[in-house]
Every structure is written in structure tokens, then in C-alpha cells.
Amino acid sequence: MSEPNRPESNPENGGRRTFMVAGAAVAGSAIAPGVMLYGIAQAKPADEAVTDKTRWGMLVDTTKCNSGCTDCVTACNTENALSGKTGPQDSQWIRKVEIKNLQTGAQNSLPMMCQHCENPPCVDVCPTGASMKRADGIVLVDRHICIGCRYCMMACPYKARSFVHEPLTEQNPEVPRGKGCVESCTFCVQRVDRDEKPACVEACDKAGHKALVFGDLNNPESDVAKAVKAHASTEVRGDLRLNTGVRYQGI
Amino acid sequence: MANNVCLDRACGKHSQFWTLLALGGLVMLGTLSAFFYLEHHGHIETGMNNQIVWGLPHVFAVFLIVAASGVLNVASIGSVFGKKMYKARAPLSGMLALAMLAGGLAVLVLDLGRPDRLIVAMTYYNFKSIFAWNMIFYNGFFAIVGLYLITLMDHKLKPWSKPVGLLAFLWRLALTTATGSIFGFLVARAGYNSALYAPMFIIYSFAYGLAAFLVVQSVMYKWNNIAVDERILARMKNLLAVFVAAGLYFTAVLHLTNLYFAKQWEFERFLLAGDNVYTTLFWLGQVVVGGIVPLLMLFNSNASKNPAIVFLAALLVLVGGHAQMYVTIVGGQAFPLDLFPGYAETSSFFDGVMHSYTPSIWEMMLGLGGIATAFLITTVAVRVLKFLPQDDFKEIELEAKEG
Numbered sequence: 001m002s003e004p005n006r007p008e009s010n011p012e013n014g015g016r017r018t019f020m021v022a023g024a025a026v027a028g029s030a031i032a033p034g035v036m037l038y039g040i041a042q043a044k045p046a047d048e049a050v051t052d053k054t055r056w057g058m059l060v061d062t063t064k065c066n067s068g069c070t071d072c073v074t075a076c077n078t079e080n081a082l083s084g085k086t087g088p089q090d091s092q093w094i095r096k097v098e099i100k101n102l103q104t105g106a107q108n109s110l111p112m113m114c115q116h117c118e119n120p121p122c123v124d125v126c127p128t129g130a131s132m133k134r135a136d137g138i139v140l141v142d143r144h145i146c147i148g149c150r151y152c153m154m155a156c157p158y159k160a161r162s163f164v165h166e167p168l169t170e171q172n173p174e175v176p177r178g179k180g181c182v183e184s185c186t187f188c189v190q191r192v193d194r195d196e197k198p199a200c201v202e203a204c205d206k207a208g209h210k211a212l213v214f215g216d217l218n219n220p221e222s223d224v225a226k227a228v229k230a231h232a233s234t235e236v237r238g239d240l241r242l243n244t245g246v247r248y249q250g251i
Numbered sequence: 252m253a254n255n256v257c258l259d260r261a262c263g264k265h266s267q268f269w270t271l272l273a274l275g276g277l278v279m280l281g282t283l284s285a286f287f288y289l290e291h292h293g294h295i296e297t298g299m300n301n302q303i304v305w306g307l308p309h310v311f312a313v314f315l316i317v318a319a320s321g322v323l324n325v326a327s328i329g330s331v332f333g334k335k336m337y338k339a340r341a342p343l344s345g346m347l348a349l350a351m352l353a354g355g356l357a358v359l360v361l362d363l364g365r366p367d368r369l370i371v372a373m374t375y376y377n378f379k380s381i382f383a384w385n386m387i388f389y390n391g392f393f394a395i396v397g398l399y400l401i402t403l404m405d406h407k408l409k410p411w412s413k414p415v416g417l418l419a420f421l422w423r424l425a426l427t428t429a430t431g432s433i434f435g436f437l438v439a440r441a442g443y444n445s446a447l448y449a450p451m452f453i454i455y456s457f458a459y460g461l462a463a464f465l466v467v468q469s470v471m472y473k474w475n476n477i478a479v480d481e482r483i484l485a486r487m488k489n490l491l492a493v494f495v496a497a498g499l500y501f502t503a504v505l506h507l508t509n510l511y512f513a514k515q516w517e518f519e520r521f522l523l524a525g526d527n528v529y530t531t532l533f534w535l536g537q538v539v540v541g542g543i544v545p546l547l548m549l550f551n552s553n554a555s556k557n558p559a560i561v562f563l564a565a566l567l568v569l570v571g572g573h574a575q576m577y578v579t580i581v582g583g584q585a586f587p588l589d590l591f592p593g594y595a596e597t598s599s600f601f602d603g604v605m606h607s608y609t610p611s612i613w614e615m616m617l618g619l620g621g622i623a624t625a626f627l628i629t630t631v632a633v634r635v636l637k638f639l640p641q642d643d644f645k646e647i648e649l650e651a652k653e654g
């Protein structure tokens with residue numbers, strides 16, 4: 001049952017090897033035609049270190065997000081080999097939340113997932129350092145150090161995390177998961193590291209909604225940086241001052 | 252073996268002693284089988300889920316840990332504040348603290364998703380994590396209280412018992428604060444977002460610890476056919492009453508301050524006037540059974556003459572303490588996180604609805620293992636070493652006269 005402990009323990013880089021796939025050559029090959037490529041201009045070889053020059057982020061335009069559409073959820077399940085079941089003990093990395101303003105009755109539909117907080121409570125509370133934030137802002141769980149205490153789940157304000165309640169089969173080798181560990185949205189780090197977009201973003205674009213814009217918030221030329229500059233957007237539970245990497249427009 | 256080292260009068264009761272061990276062992280066996288069962292099948296076999304991530308095992312574990320630090324209070328009053336009557340009880344108090352802490356931590360470990368990675372938990376520390384700090388505090392607690400027990404039991408080291416006792420006292424305050432902070436740090440959750448959690452846990456720990464002490468002491472006296480001195484019983488029961496009353500007071504303050512903040516209203520209504528098990532457990536379990544009834548019993552004029560009343564009152568405090576932990580831990584999670592204040596929320600992930608939790612037999616068995624661990628350690632320790640309080644009645648009389 002037990003995996004060997006990996007020697008590297010630096011939380012900023014610890015999970016990198018696990019999530020990384022060699023071969024920058026494949027970068028972009030899986031991207032649907034007609035879709036803007038982000039970050040290709042500074043495409044980096046896969047063995048280049050993750051740096052804090054980049055801050056990956058996402059803008060969700062809730063006015064474009066359709067109630068009833070779950071394409072992003074399905075794409076996430078496929079990419080990360082989640083069962084797609086929605087029982088109380090099943091993992092859901094991304095979910096559609098329907099909200100209704102109690103005063104005005106205005107309704108919105110939006111995807112909710114790990115917000116990749118700059119000041120992530122999950123990382124603060126994790127006793128072992130398994131919850132960690134990469135230099136580029138992606139928050140991950142190192143599946144080889146997580147002891148399954150679930151304190152991070154208690155601390156996450158967005159209920160973004162799931163605990164693996166049963167043994168898993170048929171996994172995507174690029175996405176390490178396992179019984180007894182906690183997991184959450186990784187921004188599809190395995191794809192991002194080869195300069196592809198997260199599966200949910202790709203699926204939303206494919207369906208023609210284009211409600212999700214992903215990219216480097218630190219690069220003023222990126223679509224996401226331009227979008228957050230051009231439109232008023234909010235952080236969910238902004239009062240907690242976590243500076244989330246995911247922002248919402250239209251609520 | 253036990254025969255040779257046994258210094259206690261209890262030595263006579265061989266068969267009863269073995270019956271106790273067998274009883275504790277049986278529960279332990281259940282716990283271990285639950286552990287291996289869950290280790291194989293995963294937490295899918297528990298009632299815990301992605302909404303209620305901490306359940307019954309944590310109720311038992313946190314209770315034991317909080318009570319463990321409180322039970323040491325008896326020793327602290329003796330060593331730090333020089334009260335002879337409590338000094339005679341210091342060894343028992345120290346031993347109980349270790350036993351209960353061991354029980355509580357055992358449950359926490361057995362419930363981990365990856366208990367096989369315990370060594371990881373011991374070697375990788377995230378110093379920002381209050382949880383990691385707790386592990387350091389727990390380990391230190393074992394070391395310091397162990398040392399303290401040695402200074403108490405070894406005549407040559409006796410002069411050291413005072414400074415080491417003081418250290419143990421300070422350490423236990425820090426430890427309980429840290430345990431309370433585990434919840435206080437969860438800013439996003441309506442139920443836990445209060446700075447009052449840490450001091451409240453200290454008060455609770457005083458009450459639960461002393462109650463546990465009184466229960467064990469009563470049983471030990473009964474077992475040895477000794478009557479507790481009336482003056483001793485009177486003082487200890489009064490102290491318990493003070494702690495229980497203070498606990499109730501803190502609970503009231505916590506909820507009143509919560510009511511003051513409009514954003515906490517929903518949670519308070521859910522907890523105090525909801526149609527759910529937590530409201531029942533709060534009022535009936537925590538307040539009535541664990542607070543008001545024991546207080547009435549302790550203030551009863553016959554209480555100091557009748558050890559049975561004190562024993563029962565202390566037992567009720569322990570029961571109420573478990574209710575409190577259930578309300579705090581499970582109730583705090585059952586109330587949904589409010590991601591979008593001012594909006595109604597629905598999703599496939601149970602946003603915006605009360606989360607339900609039905610514990611399975613497995614997690615019940617895990618939880619009981621904590622009590623069984625503490626029970627077994629206590630039974631064996633009391634048997635092989637001298638933990639029965641040895642009162643010097645002349646000194647107690649003197650103290651009583653001094654007031």
C-alpha cells in the first residue's frame with residue numbers, strides 16, 4: 001500500500017515532478033482548433049522551474065455561463081479520472097452552483113472549484129505541508145505526504161476539497177490520486193505545464209460559451225489579465241482577503 | 252509479575268482486575284478490527300463524507316485530549332499552589348493525563364486517511380499549522396508530565412517536583428489553547444469563527460478533567476473499600492461546581508456575542524432553536540445533563556457526605572462534555588458554508604443545505620477505543636504503581652483552619 005517517500009520536500013517544488021510530463025513538443029497539440037493559445041509566447045521547456053513570474057488565474061463570466069450546462073464538470077471528470085458520481089462521499093473537483101439573489105431574485109449559474117488562493121487557509125493549516133502552493137500560484141496536495149487528516153477541508157472556505165473515501169481504479173497516470181488522501185482542482189497542472197488550458201476551460205470554449213478565461217494574471221498581455229482589467233469582477237468571500245486566483249464577473 | 256510489584260491494597264482482587272483488563276481488551280479488539288476494516292475499505296464505510304469531514308472519532312478524541320489537559324489541574328493546584336490535599340493526588344492526576352492523552356491521540360491517528368504515514372506526520376512539519384503545533388505540544392506533554400511523575404514518585408527527586416510541576420501547568424495551558432485554536436482558526440465557518448474558542452476550551456478542560464478525576468478516584472476508593480474524607484470530597488465537589496458553572500457562563504457569552512453579530516444569526520438559530528439533533532444535544536446534553544443537573548447535585552447539602560452523588564454528578568459532566576463536543580465539531584460542520592451571502596445556493600455538492608451525518612458502527616468503535624486505551628493504561632498503572640491518594644489528615648486540617 002505504501003509508496004516510497006519522495007526525497008524532495010520543498011513545498012514550492014515538491015509536487016512538481018509528480019505532476020509534470022516531459023516533452024514540451026506536445027504542447028498545444030491537444031488544443032481545439034480556433035482556440036486562442038495562452039502563454040505560448042513564453043512557452044517554457046518542461047524541465048524549467050516553476051517561477052513566481054507567473055500567476056495562473058481564471059475569470060468566470062457568469063453572464064455567459066448557462067444554467068444546466070455541466071460541460072466543465074464533465075471535462076474535469078474525464079481529464080482527472082473522477083467517477084462523476086455525486087454522493088456525499090464522492091469527489092467533486094468542480095461543481096455547478098446555482099445562486100439566486102434573495103432580494104432581487106436575480107439568478108446566476110457558475111462553476112465553483114479550488115480558487116487557488118494566494119493566502120490559502122488549506123496550506124496554512126496542513127500539518128505536514130502536503131497542501132502547498134506552487135510559485136506560480138497553483139495550489140496542490142502532494143499525494144505522497146498527505147496523511148488524510150482533513151484539516152484542510154475544514155479550513156477551505158469554498159468547500160473545494162474532497163477526500164478519497166474508497167480505493168480507486170483506472171486512474172490517469174498524470175494525475176496521482178489515492179484512497180485516504182485529500183484532493184482538489186489542480187487547474188489541470190499537468191496540462192498547464194505543457195502550455196495547454198485546463199480541461200474545463202477547453203470544454204467551455206468548445207461548447208461556445210467561452211465563460212472561462214484562463215491564463216497568467218501577471219502577464220499584462222494575457223487574455224485573463226486584460227479581462228480582469230476591463231471588467232468589474234469579484235472574489236467569492238472577498239471579505240476573507242485570500243486574493244483568490246479565480247474571479248467572477250457578473251455577480 | 253503484577254503481584255510482586257503491587258503495593259496497593261487492591262492486590263487482593265485478582266479476578267476483578269483481570270475482568271477489567273479483559274473488558275478493556277475486548278473494546279480495544281473491536282477498535283482494532285474497525286481500524287483494519289476501514290484501512291482496507293476506506294472511509295466509505297463511515298458516515299463521514301465530504302461535508303462532515305470530522306465525525307464521531309474526533310468527538311471522542313478531542314474530548315479526551317481536552318480532558319487530559321484538564322485532569323492535570325489537580326496536580327497543578329497541589330504543586331504550583333501548594334495545596335496539600337491536591338498534592339496527594341498529583342501522581343494520579345499526572346498518570347490520568349497521560350492515559351487520556353494517549354487515548355485521544357490514538358483515535359486521531361487511527362482515523363487518518365493514511366495512518367501508515369504516521370512517520371510522515373512526525374517528520375514533516377508545517378510550522379504555520381496549528382495542527383502541527385499541537386503535535387509538538389502533545390509530545391512535549393508526554394515528556395514533561397512523565398518527568399513530573401518521576402519527580403513525584405522518586406524521593407530523591409522530590410524537590411524538583413515543584414518547578415517541573417509549574418512547567419507542566421504552563422505547558423498544559425498552552426496545549427489546551429492550541430487545541431481550542433484548531434477550531435478558532437477556521438475563519439470561514441460560522442460556527443467556529445470566534446476568539447472565544449481557546450479560553451472556552453480551557454474552562455471546559457478544567458471541568459471535564461476534574462470530573463474524570465473524580466470518577467476515577469471514586470472507583471478506586473470504592474474498589475479498596477475506603478471512604479473519601481468528607482472535607483476532601485466537599486472541596487473537590489465545590490471546585491467542580493465552579494468549573495461547570497464557568498463553562499456554562501462561557502457558553503452563554505459565546506452565543507450572546509454571536510447573536511450580537513447579525514451574520515451569525517442564522518447559525519445561532521440553527522444551533523439554539525433548530526429542528527435538528529444539535530439543538531437537542533446542546534440544550535439537553537450540554538446544558539441540562541452536563542451543566543444544570545450536575546450543579547444541582549453538587550450544591551445539594553448531602554453531596555459531600557455522599558460520594559455517590561459526586562460520582563454521578565461527575566459522570567454527568569463527562570456525558571455532557573461529549574454532547575458539547577458533538578455539537579461543536581459535527582454541528583459546526585453541519586451548518587452549510589455561506590459562499591454567497593445574500594443568495595440562495597444549490598449544487599450537486601450540497602451547497603446551501605444542512606449536511607447530514609449518520610455515524611456508522613465502525614467510527615463508534617474507533618472512538619470508544621480512545622476511552623478503552625485510557626482505561627487500560629489507568630487500570631494497569633493503578634495496579635502496579637502507587638497511585639491511590641495518600642492523605643495526610645493533619646496537614647489537611649491545618650489547611651482547612653488556615654482557610
Ligand code: SF4
Pocket residue numbers: 113114115116117120121122123139155156157158159160161184
Ligand atoms: S480554495 Fe480552498 S483548497 Fe483552494 S487554495 Fe483556497 S483554501 Fe485551498
Ligand code: SF4
Pocket residue numbers: 125126127128129130131141145146147148149150151152153181182
Ligand atoms: S488532509 Fe492532507 S493535505 Fe489536508 S491538511 Fe491533512 S495532510 Fe494536509
